[in-house]
Amino acid sequence: MAGHSKWANIQHRKGRVDAARGKLWSKLSKAIIIAAQGGGGDPSSNFRLRKAIDDAKAVSMPKDNIARAIKRGTGELGGDRVEEVVYEGYGPGGVAVMCEALTDNRNRTAPELRSIFSKLGGELGKTGCVSYLFDRKGLFVFDAESIDEEQLTEVALENGAEDIEATDDGKLQVTCPPENYDGLDDALTAAELAAEMKQVSQVPQTTVDVDSDTGKKVLRLLEQLDDHDDIQTVSTNLNITDELLGD
Known part of the structure; x- marks a missing residue:
């Protein structure tokens, strides 16, 4: 049976052009x-x-x-040191949201994110409030129709992948522990197996369903968070269906 697309939960805006x-x-x-x-x-x-x-x-x-x-x-040029910070919170309907940020000023970033959560029906939480619902993994996504699945499986499993799954939206997704990401990426590149997307992200262990209206509110929150200058990735455990994206 085809599985759920983990990529949809990490970057629901796939294909959307960032005009800014x-x-x-x-x-x-x-x-x-x-x-x-x-x-x-x-x-x-x-x-x-x-x-x-x-x-x-x-x-x-x-x-x-x-x-x-x-x-x-x-350090050859001046400037404040950039830090990696993970922010956790809840969206409408209580869905979990994880934001990975790069910031040179935590005192600016946290209040701005708190305001976004609050205005859009969510709440910025404390460290650890939802992270237990996610696993940090390397994720590679391929178009199932244009890739040699047998070759992909062989290369991936020989170079640190832990799972290869066909999704219900016509993709093949390969996951690996974060520490295996670099080596697996090099091996896939050497084999000329080009991923549509690849990154290390917070992947939800399971997903939750909400009604259409709540789902739309969650998507608006995710978009606003993703548009923030300091945010690199936004992940959620919402089951983001094609129907929800198409509404």
């Missing part, structure tokens, strides 16, 4: 900064930095912007 390119570049710049802070400014030896640079190039982020972000991360 400057905002997108700002998010990607922070990803480059945090990668360079942790592993240095050489992408050949810093996988996380290499991926962040690739993501930036994919949306035509200027080379100068990329270079400045790297230098800020290594």
Whole structure:
């Protein structure tokens, strides 16, 4: 039986074009900064930095912007240190919401997120209030029709994948422990198995159903959170159906 698409719960806006390119570049710049802070400014030896640079190039982020972000991360340029922070809360209907942020000012980010939650029928919670409902995993999503499933299965299982699942929306999703993500990504790339999406994210252990009106309210909350400059990913345990997205 086809499974639920975990990707829908992490990035329900898949395919939606972010018109505010400057905002997108700002998010990607922070990803480059945090990668360079942790592993240095050489992408050949810093996988996380290499991926962040690739993501930036994919949306035509200027080379100068990329270079400045790297230098800020290594300390060659001034600026406040960027931190990784996870915010947890509840959406309408009590659904769980996880936000992974990169911020240079926690005292700014937390009140802004609290306001978004409050205005849209949710509540920013304390650390640990919903994280037990999620597992942090590496996730790769492929189009089932355009990929060699046998080859994908072989390469994935030989390089640290823990599960390969066909979803009810025509995808193949591969999950792995976070520590296996880099090696698996390299192996899939070497085998020319191109994922539609790949990232390490909070994946819900199970999903919950709500009525259509509540679901729409949750989606509005997720979009507002995702639009915040400091937010990198937003995850939820809401069962985001095609019908809900199509309403």
